[in-house]
Amino acid sequence: MDAITFRFLMSLAASQNLEMYLMDVVTAYLYGSLENEIYMKIPEGLKMPEDLKSKAKEICSVRLQRSLYGLKQSGRMWYNRLSEYLLSKDYVNNAICPCVFIKKSSSGFVIIAVYVDDLNMIGTQKEIDDARTHMKEEFEMKDLGKTKFCLGLQIEHFQDGIFVHQSNYTKRVLKRFYMDKATPLSTPMVNRSLDVEKDPFRPCEDNEEVLGPEVPYMSAIGGLMYLANCTRPDIALLLICLQDIVRPLRADIGME
Structure with a gap:
């Protein structure tokens, strides 16, 4: 289901x-009930009781009749x-x-x-x-x-x-990406400097390194997609924005 x-x-x-x-x-x-022949093998590191060590081969040859986890x-x-x-x-x-x-x-x-x-x-x-x-x-x-x-x-x-x-799921996603301590704003606009050299959101320069694969954008998209598909379709625009960020990153690391 x-x-x-x-x-x-x-x-x-x-x-x-x-x-x-x-x-x-x-x-x-x-x-x-199993339909295939599967035999039990003693896990590595399992200590056998003294009275069963002589029967180890017999124990290993036992065929499973029921499925196991x-x-x-x-x-x-x-x-x-x-x-x-x-x-x-x-x-x-x-x-x-x-x-x-x-x-x-x-x-x-x-x-x-x-x-x-x-x-x-x-x-x-x-x-x-x-x-x-x-x-x-x-x-x-x-x-x-x-x-x-x-x-x-x-x-x-x-x-x-x-x-x-999905309040519990949302909290887990926020905590996973270190956003559980973030301060929400009704108008979450970024304060940008009028000086281009000091603006952290200025266009990428030729000699500037882009964010590498260690930035978990794709994991964030996966976590948010389940939220958007189930109970919060209003965040779909956020996913589109994240995908626009991830697309050039995937190309730079050879994933596209």
Whole structure:
């Protein structure tokens, strides 16, 4: 599930007055069954007990039956396991977004949106309660109640709708680029000197070095793009300005 799908489901919940609940699968990857032959290898530096040293070769030859965290197949195996179970419970897998499962009944419907081991349930209260019950019967689950945080989005529920923001994510981005101590201004204009030689924003001269790749402009653009795409489209102009700065830098360091 991506942020676009999740925003659509949130808008559906708000417009139709539906409920949103979040559940977390405990050790989700351990539920997946492996389809390939993978054998366990003792990690380097692991101290073997004295009574097992003689059986080290036997231990190394043990074939894994379940996926483990760190295996490249684990995510896919977990998805297959969850998908098989939900389809057996009469859910329909969305053809466009495979991580969305829908189940309809005479009294309502429920949508389960999967993001790794997090399950967002959107729908009518009775159908959500039924979904929570049969998920707990099959997997060890954490019932986190109404969805308050997912994909970096913070969600606040009100009687007349929901409010979505990214204040925590914004603070992390500001702190990462040392802007958390900056003083905001209503008119953030730069004070420039009338003396061209003292103006730090004068045009670049022929013998002047440009900023190198150590300046994290591209990382800043990546961090801000997620913010602009999800909740703050008003900063899109800032991204355009940053890209205009980065483009000549990329050319100077041979990235274009």
